[in-house]
Amino acid sequence: MNTETVISKFQRYVINNYSRYPIVFVKGKGCWLWDIEGKKYLDFTTGIAVTNLGHSHPAVVKAIGEQSRRLIHVSNLFYVEPQVELAEILVKHSFADKVFFCNSGAEANESAIKLARRWGRVNGGRYKIVSALGSFHGRTLGALSATGQKRYHEGFKPLVGGFKFVPYGKLEPLGKALEDDKVCAVILEPIQGENGVIIPPEDYLPGVRELCTKRGVLLILDEVQVGLGRTGRLFAYEHYGIEPDVMTLAKALGGGIPAGAVLAREEVAIHLTPGSHGSTLGGNPLAMFSGCAVLRTILGDGLIDNAARMGEYLLERLKTLGRKHKELVKDVRGKGLILGIEFRSKEVAKEITRRCMEKGLLVILTQDKVIRLLPPLIVSREEVDYAVGKIQESFGEVC
Numbered sequence: 001m002n003t004e005t006v007i008s009k010f011q012r013y014v015i016n017n018y019s020r021y022p023i024v025f026v027k028g029k030g031c032w033l034w035d036i037e038g039k040k041y042l043d044f045t046t047g048i049a050v051t052n053l054g055h056s057h058p059a060v061v062k063a064i065g066e067q068s069r070r071l072i073h074v075s076n077l078f079y080v081e082p083q084v085e086l087a088e089i090l091v092k093h094s095f096a097d098k099v100f101f102c103n104s105g106a107e108a109n110e111s112a113i114k115l116a117r118r119w120g121r122v123n124g125g126r127y128k129i130v131s132a133l134g135s136f137h138g139r140t141l142g143a144l145s146a147t148g149q150k151r152y153h154e155g156f157k158p159l160v161g162g163f164k165f166v167p168y169g170k171l172e173p174l175g176k177a178l179e180d181d182k183v184c185a186v187i188l189e190p191i192q193g194e195n196g197v198i199i200p201p202e203d204y205l206p207g208v209r210e211l212c213t214k215r216g217v218l219l220i221l222d223e224v225q226v227g228l229g230r231t232g233r234l235f236a237y238e239h240y241g242i243e244p245d246v247m248t249l250a251k252a253l254g255g256g257i258p259a260g261a262v263l264a265r266e267e268v269a270i271h272l273t274p275g276s277h278g279s280t281l282g283g284n285p286l287a288m289f290s291g292c293a294v295l296r297t298i299l300g301d302g303l304i305d306n307a308a309r310m311g312e313y314l315l316e317r318l319k320t321l322g323r324k325h326k327e328l329v330k331d332v333r334g335k336g337l338i339l340g341i342e343f344r345s346k347e348v349a350k351e352i353t354r355r356c357m358e359k360g361l362l363v364i365l366t367q368d369k370v371i372r373l374l375p376p377l378i379v380s381r382e383e384v385d386y387a388v389g390k391i392q393e394s395f396g397e398v399c
């Protein structure tokens with residue numbers, strides 16, 4: 001098939017709920033992708049923070065191959081060996097005592113919301129959850145109800161009740177919201193990725209932690225996008241010297257095989273009792289063994305340090321570019337390998353995105369005005385230079 005045939009078959013057979021770029025990828029290796037016409041692209045989207053090790057990383061390919069020959073699926077009616085291996089790695093490298101596995105970010109947040117409610121029920125009959133405006137927690141009805149962006153709610157009401165929203169990055173309104181003694185949890189992203197790479201002030205998360213502790217409320221951190229090395233630490237909360245009570249992961253966890261997880265402290269985790277929650281495919285041997293390879297590679301190959309170093313270098317280069325093009329660029333920000341270039345106009349942001357893609361650099365346009373860059377954690381200095389060169393060329397053409 002060629003691009004045209006694939007697109008016309010999509011229009012005939014696939015529900016049209018995404019607006020897609022007219023590119024069909026057929027091959028990936030490291031930081032690079034090839035389309036069906038043979039054109040090569042540098043992938044700074046990583047399938048939206050999924051392929052953190054790059055495409056077809058040998059450790060992931062090996063794990064999937066070995067495990068698929070051994071055992072692809074058994075249900076959670078039985079004990080699953082790779083599931084406990086991955087849980088052990090996650091527990092040993094985080095605040096958590098226990099892990100529940102599922103298949104996606106939305107499902108992980110859905111599960112965390114249910115867990116918080118079960119915990120709240122026996123801790124004062126509390127059920128309300130405070131979330132942030134601008135947040136993104138997923139598309140299932142519970143996760144969507146926790147998402148603080150009206151445009152995603154359109155046409156899906158009534159949503160799940162019991163969610164309250166406060167401005168992101170501000171402690172005072174959160175403190176006020178927590179005066180309600182029916183609140184059982186706060187759910188937040190350490191960085192709002194989908195909202196345009198919004199990085200809160202340094203004292204925000206420590207302040208949130210303090211408020212939650214004071215009010216006896218659970219702190220749920222959604223690290224679906226920023227977890228697993230992306231910010232230059234294994235988990236973003238490590239930057240702030242705090243620990244959550246519950247954390248959700250997905251995206252990069254399975255190395256491209258769907259996997260999600262809820263990590264929790266023991267006294268919270270005990271509230272998901274047998275039969276209270278579940279997922280047929282969650283924790284399945286293939287995804288879990290792939291996840292073990294992902295974690296071992298991130299931890300063992302110095303990828304977290306690389307993310308910090310390359311992130312700093314890319315940020316510096318983009319800031320220099322932004323300063324040169326103040327008429328186009330409003331702000332450049334980032335932490336590790338999640339970065340955003342905020343433009344002054346939607347039209348320019350769209351045009352730069354289009355030109356980057358045309359030149360062979362894949363970036364994500366988010367919230368209409370922000371180009372989000374999510375390079376793989378294996379990215380090299382030469383690849384960063386290549387990307388900056390393409391962005392620079394695109395700026396030059398649009399000016």
Ligand SMILES: Cc1ncc(COP(=O)(O)O)c(C=O)c1O
Pocket residue numbers: 048104105106107109136137138139189193194222223224225250251
């Ligand atoms: C912070 C955050 N939480 C949850 C989700 C939803 O994850 P999924 O698409 O795997 O359901 C996303 C997806 O972009 C996300 O960025």
